[in-house]
Amino acid sequence: MKRVIKDYNSIEKRHLDLIAAEYPEGFEIEDLITFRKADGSSFRGLEIKTDDFLYxxxxxTRMLEAIDDHTDGDFTLDSFSESDDYDYESSDSEDDD
Structure with missing residues (x-):
């Protein structure tokens, strides 16, 4: 199984479709996994498995906006802006692909 990291800069429509299919009603902060980088910083990610890939x-914020724009009105991301447990405005510009 190939492991692939995607961020806002490398996301494609097919990836947004995967997220929407896996979480048709939206996802919560509890669905995210926190990852630590070698430099000590961290980021949150959403894992999705397919037959050939682990994404x-x-x-x-930019990824959340892309998902929201791509999905219909039933997909909810409101909990992120209201949570004390997630820095909604943070954005990591590094591309780890």
């Missing part, structure tokens, strides 16, 4: 989607 890790880095979740930041």
């Amino acid at each position: 890790l989607f880095k979740i930041d």
Whole structure:
């Protein structure tokens, strides 16, 4: 199984379709996994498995907006903006592909 990390800069429509199919009603902060980088910083990601790939989607404000724009009105991301447990405005510009 190939492991792939995707962030906002490398996301494609097919990836957004995967997220929407896996979480048709939206996802919560509890669905995210926290990853530590070698430099000590961290990021949150959403894992989705397919037959051939294990995707890790880095979740930041731009990614949340892309998912929201791509999905219909039933997909909810409101809990992120209201949570004390997630820095909704953070964005990591590094591309780990």
